Amino acid sequence: MSLLTYSAPGSAPETPATPSDSTYPRPSPTPEAAAAALAGRLAAAAAQTDQEGGFPTAEFGWLREAGLFTAPLAAVLGGADLMAPAHTLTMLRTLRHIGRGNLAVGRVYEGHLNALQLAQRYGQPAQVRRWAQAARAGHLFGVWNTQAHDGVHLEPLPNGRFRLRGSKTFGSGAGHLTRPLITGTLPEGGWQMFILPTDEQPATLDASFWKPLGMRATASFRVDLTGAEIGPDDLLGQPGDYYQQPAFSGGAIRFAAVQLGGAEAVFDETRRFLRELNRLDDPYQKMRLGEMAMLVESGNLWLRGAAEHAARPTATTDAEATVAYANLVRTAIEEICLRVLPLAERCVGARGLLRPEPFERLHRDLTHYLRQPAPDAAIADAGRFVLQQPTPAYALWNA
CATH class of the missing domain: 2.40.110.10 (Butyryl-CoA Dehydrogenase, subunit A, domain 2)
Known part of the structure; x- marks a missing residue:
């Protein structure tokens, strides 16, 4: 049975057969290209698992076969070193592609990346080797941190x-x-x-x-x-x-990349819908699509800025600046998504929001995923940081 077969409460998932390290697929040609190639397939299958208790089991099999389970590992561990600062843009674009295919897959895969990054950062060498072997064997990682009164x-x-x-x-x-x-x-x-x-x-x-x-x-x-x-x-x-900065708050750029992928999916579906209805000459539709295109591209520029900022030599030592910039990124992309959604609604009207059109699911998924913890505190913290800086605006983020 598949590694990702659902287990009933009180039972545990089954362990997959373990392929040898030499035969396990590696990311090819790159994680970004692999994710881009899978996005359409993920989107086509998304409606099938859109139910409470559902899970994209087959989809994670596709990610595993494409080498994306091992992509976060360092090269010496058989991965693509996706979490290295120099590869931040590739990592963000990989997440964006998966998000535009299926936000639920993107959310869980982002947790896989986060867990393997933490394991490699804080683990002892023997532990890192053991967990890398588990990733190569097809185990799915993730992070469970949130709890209520009965915490662990x-x-x-x-x-x-x-x-x-x-x-x-x-x-x-x-x-x-x-x-x-x-x-x-x-x-x-x-x-x-x-x-x-x-x-x-x-x-x-x-x-x-x-x-x-x-x-x-x-x-x-x-x-x-x-x-x-x-x-x-x-x-x-x-x-x-776990709460060491800038890694903890700076990681917000990852879920923001997945969210931007959701906005791209909304944009693409809006164009498809209008083309099928032959509403390409309506000036108001053109205006809305132009605004949506501007918003989506501005999100991509924010991802580029996030990658450049994360790759600075001082990104770790200057934790406050890194966290502040990450808070700007997550806030900007949230605003982008919140502006794209109503523009798409106006484009497609009530008819476009009926199932089996994908808008209803995309709207629900993106709206829910945007509700990340402490959004107001995030932008307020960025404001606190800039208020303390004597640097002029043009050089504020170039140090």
Whole structure:
């Protein structure tokens, strides 16, 4: 059975057969090209999994076959080094292409990238090799950090292991991720990352938690980890590493890239719809499409700016500037998406919003995905940063 076959609450996903490292497909020709080639196929299949409890199992099989599971790994680990600062633009464009194909796939794949980036940044060499092998074997990673009052606690056992108690909410890919990176509280209060092999440890999934407006196919369930056990080798980094800046807030450029892909999909579907109805000569439609084109291209320029900023030699040491710029990017792309959606609605009218036209799903998915945490605080933090700088506007982001 497939690695990504859905598991009922209380059971674990099945482990796939493990191909040898020498036969596992590598990204070819590049992750960006692979994602671009898959986008149309992802879009064509998106409606099939658009249901609560659904998950794009086949689609992640396509990503795996295209080498995109291993693309975030360093070259020495068999990957395409997609998470290296020098490759940030390629990474963002890869996410954009997947997002324009299917936002639910983009959301879960962005988590896969994030988890493998954190694993490589904070893991010990033996751990990194083990998790890289898991990615090459076809395991899907992700990040489960959000929780409610019954959050995850790590309880020490006499044998040096830890027993888990508590739950995570919005566990995207629940029942399908076999290597989620999870955060939990240590007895002394530290916030600790660990990677749980969910194909070996129990987890109870509450699918009733996930009744969303959009992004139905992300399977972002409540996950009760109570009773699972991990060893010291499953712990990642030191307590508090998860929130280290600029990596934590700076990562917002990744989900912004996926969101921009959703806006591109809305733009493309709007043009297709108008062409099929032969409404190409209407001056008001031309005006709306021109505005949409301007918005989408401005989003692409923001991605380029984000990549250039992330590749600065001082990107890590000058964390405040990196985070502030990332907050500008996420805010700008949110605004772009929020302007593209009503323009598309006016173009296609009520008829275009009827199923099986894709607008209804695209609208729900993008609207839901845009609701990322603390949007007002993000732009306010960027404002705080610029207020403190004596640098003139033309050179503010060039240091």
